[in-house]
Amino acid sequence: MVSPSVIVATSSIEPTPMARAVDLDDLIPGATPWELEIGFGKGRYLLERAASRPQTRFAGIEVASKYFRLVAKRIRRRRLSNVIVLRGEALYLLSAMLPAGFARAVHVYFPDPWPKSRHQKRRLFEADTLDLLLRTLEVGGKLFFATDHLEYGDTVRTLLESHPGIRLRVRERGWEDGPRTNYEAKYVREGRPICRFEIERSATSLAELLHPEGAAKILSAAASRE
Ligand SMILES: C[S@@+](CC[C@H](N)C(=O)[O-])C[C@H]1O[C@@H](n2cnc3c(N)ncnc32)[C@H](O)[C@@H]1O
Numbered sequence: 001m002v003s004p005s006v007i008v009a010t011s012s013i014e015p016t017p018m019a020r021a022v023d024l025d026d027l028i029p030g031a032t033p034w035e036l037e038i039g040f041g042k043g044r045y046l047l048e049r050a051a052s053r054p055q056t057r058f059a060g061i062e063v064a065s066k067y068f069r070l071v072a073k074r075i076r077r078r079r080l081s082n083v084i085v086l087r088g089e090a091l092y093l094l095s096a097m098l099p100a101g102f103a104r105a106v107h108v109y110f111p112d113p114w115p116k117s118r119h120q121k122r123r124l125f126e127a128d129t130l131d132l133l134l135r136t137l138e139v140g141g142k143l144f145f146a147t148d149h150l151e152y153g154d155t156v157r158t159l160l161e162s163h164p165g166i167r168l169r170v171r172e173r174g175w176e177d178g179p180r181t182n183y184e185a186k187y188v189r190e191g192r193p194i195c196r197f198e199i200e201r202s203a204t205s206l207a208e209l210l211h212p213e214g215a216a217k218i219l220s221a222a223a224s225r226e
Pocket residue numbers: 038039040041042061062063064067088089090091108109110111112122181182183184
């Protein structure tokens with residue numbers, strides 16, 4: 001269980017440098033499914049989805065304090081008892097704080113593409129970090145992704161197509177429920193092309209979630225240290 005001192009409000013958590021895995025069921029008790037949104041920004045989707053699905057529990061991750069505080073305030077004001085928000089770097093929280101296999105759905109909309117190669121290590125969709133994202137899903141759970149950065153979308157698609165532990169669906173049209181986030185609503189209004197993927201976890205073991213290229217990268221890094 002997280003030490004009460006790191007719980008800012010019943011609905012929000014700031015990780016400490018000594019963060020331990022969060023027992024999510026301690027924070028929102030129950031047996032209903034979990035969904036996770038990474039980089040929720042102003043929280044339009046997280047808040048709307050939580051309000052319309054009281055039988056689902058939601059966790060949100062956001063690195064920007066400004067958005068984290070704004071959304072934590074809205075959660076309290078709207079008395080949503082089925083959402084928690086965590087402030088921090090997604091890759092760190094995914095690897096250090098969130099349990100494997102807890103989420104029925106993960107949402108990543110318009111993540112920063114980090115086009116410069118020196119920023120590559122911050123990308124969520126990389127061969128050696130993709131498993132951190134996929135491992136949060138239960139088997140059969142789905143990851144929903146959208147970007148307006150078509151070059152980044154192509155890179156992510158290539159990476160996903162060569163992953164044996166998932167099923168990829170490239171969506172030709174928008175979501176059935178319409179534009180989900182603030183960025184998506186704005187880009188749809190502007191008529192910008194958007195690339196959307198639905199990714200289902202089929203792998204049953206965590207080892208199968210490591211992308212083959214990622215495994216090769218990690219092994220060669222280990223070998224070069226010897
Ligand atoms: C382009 S905005 C998109 C916001 C929202 N998803 C939308 O579609 O309207 C990207 C969001 O991801 C957050 N973000 C960027 N890098 C992150 C990271 N490493 N961990 C968590 N959040 C991150 C940013 O602070 C920002 O709110």
